[in-house]
Amino acid sequence: MALHYPRLAERARGQRELQPGLYGGIDFAETPYRFTTDPADESALPAWVAERGPLLADERLVELMRTATLLGDVVADPYASLVEKHGVRGLIGMLRRACREGVDAVPDAPDELRAFIAAMEAAPDWVDLGLVEEGARHLRVSGAFLAPFLTRGAFLATFLNTYAALPMTLTGALSSRRADRRVNETASFFAVTALPGALRRHGPGFEAAAMVRLMHSMVRYNALRRSEQWDADVYGVPVPQVDQMPAGLINMYVLASLARRRGRTSFSPRERAMLEVSRYRCFLLGLPEELLPTTADGIIEVFHARAAVLRDGFDDATCGELVRSTMKAYLRPGRTAFDRAADAVERSWSRVLFLGVCGGDRKAAAAMSVTLGVGDVARVALTAPFIVGRFLAVVAAGRRPFLRRAADAYATRMLKKRLATYGSPEYTPHAA
Numbered sequence: 001m002a003l004h005y006p007r008l009a010e011r012a013r014g015q016r017e018l019q020p021g022l023y024g025g026i027d028f029a030e031t032p033y034r035f036t037t038d039p040a041d042e043s044a045l046p047a048w049v050a051e052r053g054p055l056l057a058d059e060r061l062v063e064l065m066r067t068a069t070l071l072g073d074v075v076a077d078p079y080a081s082l083v084e085k086h087g088v089r090g091l092i093g094m095l096r097r098a099c100r101e102g103v104d105a106v107p108d109a110p111d112e113l114r115a116f117i118a119a120m121e122a123a124p125d126w127v128d129l130g131l132v133e134e135g136a137r138h139l140r141v142s143g144a145f146l147a148p149f150l151t152r153g154a155f156l157a158t159f160l161n162t163y164a165a166l167p168m169t170l171t172g173a174l175s176s177r178r179a180d181r182r183v184n185e186t187a188s189f190f191a192v193t194a195l196p197g198a199l200r201r202h203g204p205g206f207e208a209a210a211m212v213r214l215m216h217s218m219v220r221y222n223a224l225r226r227s228e229q230w231d232a233d234v235y236g237v238p239v240p241q242v243d244q245m246p247a248g249l250i251n252m253y254v255l256a257s258l259a260r261r262r263g264r265t266s267f268s269p270r271e272r273a274m275l276e277v278s279r280y281r282c283f284l285l286g287l288p289e290e291l292l293p294t295t296a297d298g299i300i301e302v303f304h305a306r307a308a309v310l311r312d313g314f315d316d317a318t319c320g321e322l323v324r325s326t327m328k329a330y331l332r333p334g335r336t337a338f339d340r341a342a343d344a345v346e347r348s349w350s351r352v353l354f355l356g357v358c359g360g361d362r363k364a365a366a367a368m369s370v371t372l373g374v375g376d377v378a379r380v381a382l383t384a385p386f387i388v389g390r391f392l393a394v395v396a397a398g399r400r401p402f403l404r405r406a407a408d409a410y411a412t413r414m415l416k417k418r419l420a421t422y423g424s425p426e427y428t429p430h431a432a
Contacts, residue, residue: 004060005067008290012071015237022081022224025232028070032236034163035069036311037062044161045307048359055308061301064290065309068242073217073286075119079112080217086110088218095214099207119286120210121201126289127280132199135277137408138270139194141398142251144414145391148421149346151187152326153353154250159322160357160368162313167219167238169318170227179322180329186247188422191415193281208425209284216244216286242306245291248282253303256296267296275299314368323369327351333421345383348376 015023036043037056045052055061083091094106094113103109103117123129159165168182189208192198198205216239223230223238230238246253255271267275279292293299314320331346332339351365351372358365362372397407 004063005290008064008071008288009067011074011288012067015072015074015077018074019078019081022077022221023072023237025224026070026237030233031066032069032232033234034236034311035066035309037309042312043308044164044310044312045304046359049307050304052308055301055305058305061305062309064302065242065305068245068288068291069240069309070237071241071288072220072237072239073213073241075112075116076213076217076286077220079110079116080214080221082110082112083218083221091214091218092211095210096207099210100202116210116213120206120284123280124283124289127283128276129280131273131276132280133197133277135273135275136194136196136199138274138398139190139251139277140408140411140415141391141394143191143194144411144418145387145394147187147190148418149349149387150353151190152183152329152331152346153350153357155183155186156323156326156350156354156370157357158247159319159326160314161310162315162318163235163311164243165319165322166229166235167223168322170219170223170229170238179325180331183326183329183331184422185425188419188425191419191422194277195415196412199277199280199284205281206284209281211425213284213286241287241291244285244287245282245306246303248285248287249278249292249299249303252278252299256299259296260300265295265297271296320369327370333423345379348379349383349387351376352380 013028016026016028039053039056043052045055079091079095086094094109095116098106098109098113098117103114106113159168189212192208193205195203195205197203199209200206220238224232252271252275255267255274259265259267259271275294279294282292283289291302293302327347327350330343332343351370354370355362355365355372358368365372394407394411397403398411400407
């Protein structure tokens, strides 16, 4: 019985009645094997990150994590289920047109599409839209100058758990060709949503969020209806909201951790604005308010709680192949000498970031198919002054009223160049 989040629990249970053809095989009264509160079980929370015991003792947190583990997308999933009638291309075409011209511009728009768009249009009271554009201005700087060197490494971090990574296998992401598309699509999404005005109703970021949301729902549909690999008793709901939260708030988790190390318990005004655009972006992706705290301690708490109840597991056939294919993927648009050099630098930064995710344990990283060599260290050391220095210089300029506009214009130009490098995202799972 839900004591702390009854409305969220009702939303999760209601999925079975809303879509019996999709969720009829899931017993929402049962807890999937991936979720564990047994202190004797190994979890995805490393001991060097946080102590697991206090998190498991917090009934409120445990309830939230369990409910969010069973929560899909109550408006996008019904729309994705129309694939048998309209096909993937048909669903994408209608959704793109609804985002760009309005749902009334779609001939014979299905009720499911109308509900999908209406849910995204209904900005909640808990989001401060006044801060969103300010936050996007700050995110543009990291998106333009840091993200190109960190995205692959951050992407690798999502493959460290079998229970959370299996949906990526079902999308066909094990091949390097698919892997490069997935990494670039992820980078493109975060870049485009940081552009000026991108998250407004008819902005490109709004459309990108809708497309990502549809892609996630298509993965759920294919996993539950077409895949023999998916065991709901083990994995629960494919791509649950609890697994989407880390990707949406990873930047804020890093900032929250830095704030805590510096003795701060609250975000600075700049960080608070960045948090708000991140929360709004998460809302557009379908995440509930309960998973989107407003404080540094709250962000850290939900990240650690998710890991504390996620059963540990690294299956080389799933996780290992995802890591290897992602590291092999070539992300540059061309094969010029500059492109190849940039690719080598970016891979080295990705390995260093991945090593950080592993707590600096080289053996652990190597066991997951990522090795850091002397060349990687040299490339990072040589390029860090420029990469980090330029980022810090633009951040500093953005804090000066007389330089702010010029700094933002520079960051915006660079972000658009990054988008050209990433290519045009398709946001579709594997056709099979």
